[in-house]
Amino acid sequence: MFIDRVELEPDELPKYWYNILPDLPEPLPKPMDPTGGDKIRFLEEVSIPECWRQEYTDERFVKIPDELRELYIHAGRPRPLYRAVRLEKALKLKKVKIFYKREDLSPTGSHKVNTALAQAYYAKKAGIETLVTETGAGQWGTALSYAAKLNDLNAVVFWVRSVYTWKRDRRTFMRLYGAKVYASPSKITEAGREGLKRGEKEGSLGLAISEGLEYASKKRNTAYALGSVLNHVLLHQTIIGLEAKEQFNKLDMYPDIIVACLGGGSNFGGISLPFMMDVLNKKKKIRFVAAQSEAAPNLIKGTYRYDYGDVAEYTPKLKMYTLGHKTRMPPIMADGLRYHAAAPIISLLRHHGYIDALAYPTDEKSIFQAAKLFTETEGWIPAPESSYAIRATIDIAKELDKKGEEKIILMNISGHGFLDLYAYRKKLFAK
């Protein structure tokens, strides 16, 4: 019998996250604070203390606390690795093999739960009572609402208004976990009111971050939780790649190409960094491919420079590939890919030539066609964001196979599409 699925036992769950900071080709540039320290102090004050410590730690492996491992296991980790035999067959591949990691099996439907649980766990330990955050597509907001509830914390979510308005089901989902959800720009923060004055009715991730930071800074026992970009977020997400490495070990295989979608970089970093370690240590060669949208092609059209993480400039500046923190980006269904900059770690690796990037047109036709083919063959419905990785994987696989190259591609299915059927209808079936 052929088994196209590799599992790890619950007690095989990794005991450590991988911190890439000490292995980077040059030290990660420090944040720059034009106010001489105020913004960094501000950020430290609203952060979860342990996350702040992890942000610049030089430990290569950071221990995952046992209680948190229990939460991961409860949430279904380790997650399976699949060989996409049916997709390969549909593509008539002869040489190239495709594998995919199943982050879509998470309780709220995406990989975001990996860092949400960690942040909520550390917040609870530190005596924090409320977590505040921003969300774009809604995946991060839901994940944090879930993690907060499971750790007996309150959650407050500022949600980009253009998405908030039509994703009513996801709003219900967050509320089901007890979260307070505000459309951003809102009238309850200075940053929100300023945004409304500027006529930014639709909102943006950068503006929602500003609102959340401001809100958190004014409440007691309240911290801000970020869902992407920062080092500690990528650290928590390495659980994905660490599991996948162990799973490839069991197969006695190793991927030649790793593909993930990239907005801010948390799912891309999650699957890539544990493999990147082998590349930086010159043990392996891998081609890393970031699948982006032309709505926010930060790694492609952006420049590597210091920029703010949010619209209202509450954060310090970070060295990133950025399109500019006030850039307006056209709306797309894969709203999770719509961020002006890529994580500092990813940006530095891109700068040193370790990461390739592709961007797909904003009409997303080819994206949803890839999603449809994946659903028809593998049976699992992927999130629009994950479908960028599927599209890129299909394109790369076909090209390599034509050349007769025997390569192994690993892609990350960052989330499921059960809550994105409206987008599927609009893109595939609307006349």
Add this chain to the structure above:
Amino acid sequence: MFIDRVELEPDELPKYWYNILPDLPEPLPKPMDPTGGDKIRFLEEVSIPECWRQEYTDERFVKIPDELRELYIHAGRPRPLYRAVRLEKALKLKKVKIFYKREDLSPTGSHKVNTALAQAYYAKKAGIETLVTETGAGQWGTALSYAAKLNDLNAVVFWVRSVYTWKRDRRTFMRLYGAKVYASPSKITEAGREGLKRGEKEGSLGLAISEGLEYASKKRNTAYALGSVLNHVLLHQTIIGLEAKEQFNKLDMYPDIIVACLGGGSNFGGISLPFMMDVLNKKKKIRFVAAQSEAAPNLIKGTYRYDYGDVAEYTPKLKMYTLGHKTRMPPIMADGLRYHAAAPIISLLRHHGYIDALAYPTDEKSIFQAAKLFTETEGWIPAPESSYAIRATIDIAKELDKKGEEKIILMNISGHGFLDLYAYRKKLFAK
């Protein structure tokens, strides 16, 4: 470290389904055909041959073909068994332990995939090209669309109109798998046109079955696939209980009470029958509880007699607890529980006193409150149907715990609620 989840390895997937027919306290009453054979011949002609054979087989264990086991494994089987530690804590239970089986992890969101894959597999082997079916809540229609696609078959779905109209996302989901979906009553069948004439605009499961049977009988290489009630459907579903038994084995435990929701009986039968075997063989004592809706309390208010399975009387009569095949049932969110009769196997066991039943009010308030508590504590969002099992489990657990009884309850989470957030909003958050 405490692990609240019991897994089986992919190769530990059961190799046989359990057929309860030879173990029943009396032989299952044969179908009755008022036409002297025409209806039975009709049903045989539109059936998948191997499923027809399995319907009355006396083998106690029916081999699951290897290729089908591969499909099950691809679809994520075996599925985990969870201990509901967090729910127990919220209920302040001291003596009673609650376990739940995770059928919600299926590709289309419910246990229906277990029989859909089997039926599609056998249909393909028999040279059938198109599968036709009915659906109520939409779970079965989606499962069959998925299974048909994975086995290179066409799917045609007649969907109860009252549900078809508002579950637009689920319609997109079926179409994504390539299915043709018609609202029932439709104008393309005699039964549909008759129904429309009678003014049955909203439709019913019984009428949709009539339409599908008629449609299938008039097309070449086309068979009808049923999602519940029949013996072979329950046979395929025993994979749920067989896995659960193996998982309790690993824990060196055994359930005292088994709870599942019941419409036609496929998920109830699936989790219960493998345990029922031990009860019928006098090895164990278990209390089996069917959680029903007052909209269709067939086991409670129904009578045990011969009745048709569909409105237009295409099927032979089966001996079942029935409310009458033309009974109109009020709409509820858990539409999957809205069927006039219970499966013949379940009905016979009920008749002999092996099964308890509870029915909950059609306002479904207490159901969605239970669903909310489950989501808040365990983190997974259950289907409205599954939430009946959760409600009943909570009620029973509290009562037993108060009496100080050390009991183990097993419940089946038959599906997830990602596509039912509209129902959650209406029931919990609408003003």
